[in-house]
Amino acid sequence: MASRPAPGEDDGMDAFIDQFKGKKYKEGFNEDNWEEEFDKIPMFMKKAPEELDPLEQPELACIQTILYDEDQSPEELAKTYKNEGNQYFKEKNYKKAVISYTEGLKRKCSDSELNAILHTNRAAAQFYLGNYRSALNDVIAARKLKPSHLKAVIRGVLCHIELKNYSKAIAWCDEGLQFEPKEKQLIELRANADKQKRVEERNVRKAKLKEKKERVQADALMKAIKERKIKLFQPPELSSQNSDDDGDDKEDDKVFRTLFDGINSENGIVVHLDENGNLNWPVLFLYPEYEQMDFISVFHEDTRFIDHLTVMFGENFPPWDTEKKYKPNNLELYFEDEQREDLYRVDPMCTLRQVLSHDRCVVKAGNPRILILVRGSSFFRDFLSGKKLQAN
Structure with a gap:
């Protein structure tokens, strides 16, 4: 047995202590970093790290091993995961909260109350993630375990409202009020769901009336087009x-x-019937010589082409007509039969209805199209030389 040093004898301790005299301890906390250092100690952590590295944080890894020891009962593990999920939920880390609650449910513990809480809590996390159907499935599962679970009922009502299932939301409120008749939140949610249901029903009625009106107008328009033998x-x-x-x-x-x-004008304006039962078309005037066009949004079917030409070219010339040759009496009009690649001359004194009723005139994309050329110009001759002209 080793003998103790006699009093006064040097056992080496004094020398060991003496080497630190005059040295300042540099590893301690200071007023600048003490909060940061405390947050590295598991006991004082305010928030769990996103990724746990056992080598960097061995103390935390050790605690985690103790907490999630598989030798614990399913009930103990489920409760641990529930608490972990609650912590994540408080931190608004809803994705990790869902994972923790799911792990708790995987333990398949026999405590139905605890399982109901896990389902309801996971539903809350899913709700805040916008996964309303998943949240609803969880509260349904919770109510199977505990039909009178108030939080599950309230969460289910909120899910039904978000999913616009207002009738079901009201039914859930009524079920909850049977065992909690004075629950303020359920009363308020029921009133809100009932209001939303009435608004939705009113909107549906309006939509049906609008659809019916549009269909009546469409039928009248279709009838008018068929009566005039206009081809689409x-x-x-x-x-x-x-x-x-x-x-x-x-x-x-x-x-x-x-x-x-399928009629859909390229310019967003479509043919319509006026109050006198006349068709008004959006018409395109095309000027191939200059690759320009004019769009007449409302061209009455009984209006003559010369009337529009007089308005467009009677006093002012378009900026692209630098030679000032586009004059009403100097223009020739044509429509094209794209299937046969034929051109049909249009008499400017004709009305739009007369042209559209022609056997070979076809309205494409909701817009009748008229080609306009300057009679006798070099472009006029070149353009017509490659086309087949047909009598109108």
């Missing part, structure tokens, strides 16, 4: 369908309806 451009698939159903008026109407519903 048919895509190849509809053309073949129409040829396969010769003699079937219902199928002809179906094809025409498809074409009519």
